Amino acid sequence: xxxxxxxxxxxxxxxxxxxxxxxxxxxxxxxxxxxxxxxxxxxxxxxxxxxxxxxxxxxxxxxxxxxxxxxxxxxxxxxxxxxxxxxxxxxxxxxxxxxxxxxxxxxxxxxxxxxxxxxxxxxxxxxxxxxxxxxxxxxxxxxxxxxxxxxxxxxxxxxxxxxxxxxxxxxxxxxxxxxxxxxxxxxxxxxxxxxxxxxxxxxxxxxxxxxxxxxxxxxxxxxxxxxxxxxxxxxxxxxxxxxxxxxxxxxxxxxxxxxxxxxxxxxxxxxxxxxxxxxxxxxxxxxxxxxxxxxxxxxxxxxxxxxxxxxxxxxxxxxxxxxxxxxxxxxxxxxxxxxxxxxxxxxxxxxxxxxxxxxxxxxxxxxxxxxxxxxxxxxxxxxxxxxxxx
Amino acid sequence: xxxxxxxxxxxxxxxxxxxxxxxxxxxxxxxxxxxxxxxxxxxxxxxxxxxxxxxxxxxxxxxxxxxxxxxxxxxxxxxxxxxxxxxxxxxxxxxxxxxxxxxxxxxxxxxxxxxxxxxxxxxxxxxxxxxxxxxxxxxxxxxxxxxxxxxxxxxxxxxxxxxxxxxxxxxxxxxxxxxxxxxxxxxxxxxxx
Numbered sequence: 001x002x003x004x005x006x007x008x009x010x011x012x013x014x015x016x017x018x019x020x021x022x023x024x025x026x027x028x029x030x031x032x033x034x035x036x037x038x039x040x041x042x043x044x045x046x047x048x049x050x051x052x053x054x055x056x057x058x059x060x061x062x063x064x065x066x067x068x069x070x071x072x073x074x075x076x077x078x079x080x081x082x083x084x085x086x087x088x089x090x091x092x093x094x095x096x097x098x099x100x101x102x103x104x105x106x107x108x109x110x111x112x113x114x115x116x117x118x119x120x121x122x123x124x125x126x127x128x129x130x131x132x133x134x135x136x137x138x139x140x141x142x143x144x145x146x147x148x149x150x151x152x153x154x155x156x157x158x159x160x161x162x163x164x165x166x167x168x169x170x171x172x173x174x175x176x177x178x179x180x181x182x183x184x185x186x187x188x189x190x191x192x193x194x195x196x197x198x199x200x201x202x203x204x205x206x207x208x209x210x211x212x213x214x215x216x217x218x219x220x221x222x223x224x225x226x227x228x229x230x231x232x233x234x235x236x237x238x239x240x241x242x243x244x245x246x247x248x249x250x251x252x253x254x255x256x257x258x259x260x261x262x263x264x265x266x267x268x269x270x271x272x273x274x275x276x277x278x279x280x281x282x283x284x285x286x287x288x289x290x291x292x293x294x295x296x297x298x299x300x301x302x303x304x305x306x307x308x309x310x311x312x313x314x315x316x317x318x319x320x321x322x323x324x325x326x327x328x329x330x331x332x333x334x335x336x337x338x339x340x341x342x343x344x345x346x347x348x349x350x351x352x353x354x355x356x357x358x359x360x361x362x363x364x365x366x367x368x369x370x371x372x373x374x375x376x377x378x379x380x381x382x383x384x385x386x387x388x389x390x
Numbered sequence: 391x392x393x394x395x396x397x398x399x400x401x402x403x404x405x406x407x408x409x410x411x412x413x414x415x416x417x418x419x420x421x422x423x424x425x426x427x428x429x430x431x432x433x434x435x436x437x438x439x440x441x442x443x444x445x446x447x448x449x450x451x452x453x454x455x456x457x458x459x460x461x462x463x464x465x466x467x468x469x470x471x472x473x474x475x476x477x478x479x480x481x482x483x484x485x486x487x488x489x490x491x492x493x494x495x496x497x498x499x500x501x502x503x504x505x506x507x508x509x510x511x512x513x514x515x516x517x518x519x520x521x522x523x524x525x526x527x528x529x530x531x532x533x534x535x536x537x538x539x540x541x542x543x544x545x546x547x548x549x550x551x552x553x554x555x556x557x558x559x560x561x562x563x564x565x566x567x568x569x570x571x572x573x574x575x576x577x578x579x580x581x582x583x
Contacts, residue, residue: 028516059446
């Protein structure tokens with residue numbers, strides 16, 4: 001029997017058209033593989049455990065996605081650490097409680113967003129551009145067109161609200177900064193064609209012209225980059241704890257001071273993340289990321305850790321929503337605080353519940369509070385302060 | 391066949407709880423069987439990503455179909471599910487592992503008794519498959535291999551020439567040519583006897 005005959009047979013079998021002899025033959029053929037090499041032959045226990053968790057997480061992710069699509073409404077799903085049960089069934093794992101669906105009062109009703117009572121609007125496109133000469137320009141959704149010309153660099157705002165840098169022959173490099181307040185975000189296209197999305201309470205500093213053998217920018221807060229390819233002039237993104245070296249690629253970098261670590265999530269291409277200690281990169285403190293990986297760098301950890309990323313979660317903000325994948329209440333509220341420009345107060349000890357879900361960033365704060373309430377979080381708002389009590 | 395590590399009752403209980411939407415029971419079932427599912431797929435496809443996909447799909451199916459399926463014996467159900475998924479992948483990826491290669495691996499297997507059973511079972515099923523080709527070939531094939539008649543005896547019985555018998559047998563056997571060296575030689579001996 002050759003390959004062609006075998007595949008014809010397989011076609012028949014998969015179409016449900018195989019006769020008894022053909023089925024029996026394929027069955028016997030399948031069994032011949034029983035003595036082939038085991039999958040875990042060259043793997044240690046930790047690697048095996050990784051595969052197990054990777055598949056399990058991907059199953060949960062898929063089920064959750066289906067759950068959300070079925071309901072077509074925003075919700076947060078509560079995860080809970082199961083103290084006793086965890087020991088023998090779930091070691092180190094997490095349970096999706098909403099999938100149990102046993103309590104009818106947990107059913108989520110569709111609530112139409114109403115006009116904001118509290119005057120707390122979601123964030124919008126706004127930022128301040130600081131030019132090399134110190135002049136500041138307020139950027140918002142209003143006027144398009146040429147904003148300014150400086151030393152041969154023309155800065156225009158295109159109809160998509162992006163800030164675009166164009167260069168003329170007599171240009172010299174000057175340093176510009178764009179910073180967003182809490183409740184603001186902004187997009188820009190650098191002079192080399194690199195696209196940058198800036199999240200709330202963030203800033204990017206960059207030269208109007210990239211001279212020399214590298215393209216170097218600095219950020220605080222969170223940004224998503226689509227770096228224009230230029231092998232001869234690597235792109236470098238510096239933040240407090242790390243420097244990212246890039247050829248041409250798509251990635252997100254979250255360096256907020258109030259988050260536990262600087263997180264770089266790679267979607268396409270390849271980047272090298274290096275930890276910066278006291279202003280310099282120490283030998284061996286670099287990791288090259290593959291697409292789908294996330295590097296975490298924090299000041300109090302000596303090594304860079306690399307994990308499988310939830311890409312969707314990492315760039316959710318850029319696509320207009322919050323996404324939480326097993327986030328605690330503090331993690332959720334840090335994002336809410338930055339986007340709605342509100343402060344958050346906690347009353348009493350918070351428990352360790354973890355949540356999963358998506359919320360549209362264009363919702364009024366009331367809707368977000370509703371969602372939190374429906375997820376059994378005790379929440380109130382007073383002026384620009386959200387109070388969470390246990 | 392997959393081994394149910396504990397008894398069948400334990401699986402039945404978990405499946406009952408899964409029907410009641412209990413995610414914990416689903417996790418427990420995954421913990422218990424994921425390795426066998428993954429390993430079975432991996433041995434056949436030699437590709438970790440495919441094996442992961444198949445494992446994911448199979449457990450997702452268990453959850454999706456939890457209200458509809460009536461799984462009396464979970465381990466055999468899984469075994470069949472993996473096999474069908476593996477066959478779908480083989481078709482999609484146009485994957486064929488030549489049979490002599492598999493037989494060669496079997497001959498050096500650690501558990502020789504088990505390997506020998508698999509090999510014999512395969513040879514029998516292969517013959518049976520060849521026998522299904524055409525009714526005429528089938529009849530001659532059966533007379534030759536099952537009734538152990540010589541080609542001359544078959545020719546006399548069917549009132550055809552010995553040459554025709556040999557041609558028909560030759561056609562059947564040609565199905566084996568190429569990859570199944572072992573069987574091919576065994577059967578060739580029979581054709582000219």
